[in-house]
């Protein structure tokens with residue numbers, strides 16, 4: 001488990017050593033934690049809404065509680081300013097579906113910072129030629145090795161964020177599929193997940 005403090009926000013993310021975080025018994029957190037009912041949607045909810053509905057992002061503007069997402073290869077993203085934050089589960093579906101944009105709409109003041117956590121990176125994230133064609137992916141977002149295509153979800157996210165005026169981006173730059181420290185769906189961890197959560201300092 002690692003903890004980072006950036007400005008007024010504490011960000012925590014687990015690793016393999018913390019075991020499967022889909023099981024609440026494995027979570028070491030002493031205050032209420034809310035995790036959305038993740039389904040690869042682009043929907044973001046706040047704590048005032050029905051927490052059981054399908055959503056992949058969760059917004060927070062108060063202290064004393066944390067919000068988080070469970071991932072194994074998809075990107076855990078935290079957007080924040082000094083008083084508000086949003087934690088997002090973003091794979092390609094959420095990213096292309098506008099989950100970052102949907103998240104920013106919930107903020108009262110525009111988020112200034114972003115954290116991108118452990119996720120599968122261009123070294124390992126192979127997609128089909130059809131995928132590149134179907135979504136008309138710009139060549140700056142993938143590399144081609146022989147006839148195989150490898151996509152950078154992080155670079156797509158960063159370009160979106162910069163276009164939305166968020167320049168202060170901390171990308172952890174650790175690949176879940178090849179660094180060995182995290183669970184990876186593509187490497188066979190079908191049921192295990194890491195947890196990334198964030199909360200505001202008092």
Ligand SMILES: [Zn+2]
Nearest residue numbers: 123124175178
């Ligand atoms: Zn890799």
